[in-house]
Amino acid sequence: MSALRLQQLKGQILPxxxxxxxxxxxxxxTTHVLNTAMGVPGSxxxxxxxxxxxxxxxxxxxxxxxxxVDGRCPGLITKEQFKPGVYKIHFETAQYWESVGETSFYxxxxxxxxxxxxxxxxHVPLLVSRFSYSTYRGS
Amino acid sequence: MSATxxxxxSTHVLNTSDGVPGAKMALSLxxxxxxxxxxxxxxxxxxxEDGRCPGLISQEAFTPGMYKLRFETGSYxxSLGQICFYxxxxxxxxxxELSQKLHLPLLMSRFSYSTYRGS
Numbered sequence: 001m002s003a004l005r006l007q008q009l010k011g012q013i014l015p016x017x018x019x020x021x022x023x024x025x026x027x028x029x030t031t032h033v034l035n036t037a038m039g040v041p042g043s044x045x046x047x048x049x050x051x052x053x054x055x056x057x058x059x060x061x062x063x064x065x066x067x068x069v070d071g072r073c074p075g076l077i078t079k080e081q082f083k084p085g086v087y088k089i090h091f092e093t094a095q096y097w098e099s100v101g102e103t104s105f106y107x108x109x110x111x112x113x114x115x116x117x118x119x120x121x122x123h124v125p126l127l128v129s130r131f132s133y134s135t136y137r138g139s
Numbered sequence: 140m141s142a143t144x145x146x147x148x149s150t151h152v153l154n155t156s157d158g159v160p161g162a163k164m165a166l167s168l169x170x171x172x173x174x175x176x177x178x179x180x181x182x183x184x185x186x187x188e189d190g191r192c193p194g195l196i197s198q199e200a201f202t203p204g205m206y207k208l209r210f211e212t213g214s215y216x217x218s219l220g221q222i223c224f225y226x227x228x229x230x231x232x233x234x235x236e237l238s239q240k241l242h243l244p245l246l247m248s249r250f251s252y253s254t255y256r257g258s
Contacts, residue, residue, distance in 0.1 A: 086226060094233070105232050105256045107205060113224050114213075127253075134253030137224045 026074070028082045029115075030123050031089060033071040037129035041071030044099065046092040049076050054085055062087075088112040091126055093133075105131045113137070145193065147201045148241050150208060152190040156248040160190030163218065165211040168195050170204055178207065201238070207231040210245055212252070224250045232256070 029049070033042030045067045050059040062081065067073050090110045097104035111124055123138035148168070152161030167183040181200065184192045209229045216223035230243060242257035 103235075107231055107233050110229060110231070112226055112229070114222075114226055116222070132253065132255030134251065136251030 025079060027076040028079055028118065028121055029076050029087070030121070031067075031073055031076065032123070032125040033067050033091065034125065034127045035071075035129070036127045036132075038100075041067070041069065042096060042126070042128060043067050043069045043071055045071075045096040047073060048090045050088045050090065051081075051083075052086040052088070059088065082115070082118045084115050084118050086112065086114050089124060089126075091128075093128060097130055102130055106133065109133055111135050146195040147198050147238055148195045148206075148243065150186075150192055150195065151242070151244040152186050152210065153244065153246045154190075154248070155246050155251075160186070160188065161215060161245070161247065162186055162188045162190055164190075164215040166192060167209045169207045169209065171206070173204065181206075201234070203234045203236060205231065205233050208243055210247075212247060216249055221249055225252065228252055228254075230254050 031047070033045050033047075034040075035042045046065075047067065048064045049062045051062050052059055063076050065073050065075075088110050090108060093109050094104040094107045106128075109126060109128065111126065113122075113124060115122065121139055125135060125138060127134045150166070152164050152166075153159075154161045164186045165183070166186065168181040169178040170181055171177070172179055182195055184195070186192050207229050209227055212223050212228050213226035225247075228245060228247070230245070232243070234241075240258050243254060244257060246253045
């Protein structure tokens with residue numbers, strides 16, 4: 001079985017992977033949510049990726065989904081859609097903490113970033129606890 | 140903003156790349172009007188040489204609700220002749236009860252940042 005075919009099948013059978021990539025090529029933009037308070041992946045966190053229209057500054061929703069059991073969300077964007085510009089990932093943090101029976105200081109976290117070279121891979125993780133968070137540009 | 144009474148909300152910007160305070164960074168504090176669902180600006184300022192910005196809000200105005208502190212990180216790094224991955228950083232937080240003192244620092248570099256709820 002080819003790697004491409006295996007990727008397509010994985011996209012269909014994993015129920016928590018609500019986003020399926022088009023031709024099976026991985027998204028050039030990835031994220032990873034870590035629950036640093038409990039030392040586990042931040043799984044089942046709702047998130048949305050937006051792209052800013054450069055002329056109107058209006059945010060356009062690209063993908064809505066949730067992190068999988070590993071805290072990741074494959075298929076955020078296709079290579080074709082991924083152009084230089086300003087993007088933001090909106091993480092529903094309070095909703096996540098509520099689902100584990102806790103409150104959160106942050107109702108949501110939005111990370112706004114600028115893509116200058118869309119040929120590179122960008123990894124935008126979120127390390128989060130109830131009262132702190134951090135992010136960095138990874139690969 | 141009253142200079143005699145200190146703000147119940149404070150911030151501190153640290154430039155972790157260079158190991159210096161994030162001085163002269165523009166920032167603004169906003170509160171969400173829960174009826175109209177729009178952000179209204181409470182104050183705007185610039186961090187001092189120590190990366191701090193006194194007088195963000197008065198004790199009376201700091202009522203429970205949703206707030207956001209917006210840091211103009213892109214402009215800051217531009218003034219140092221560098222580019223930053225983040226054009227700005229907005230930290231959105233919820234105040235559930237009248238807080239005594241709340242400290243919201245921003246530790247940042249060109250490609251990373253972190254924040255936490257301090258006192």
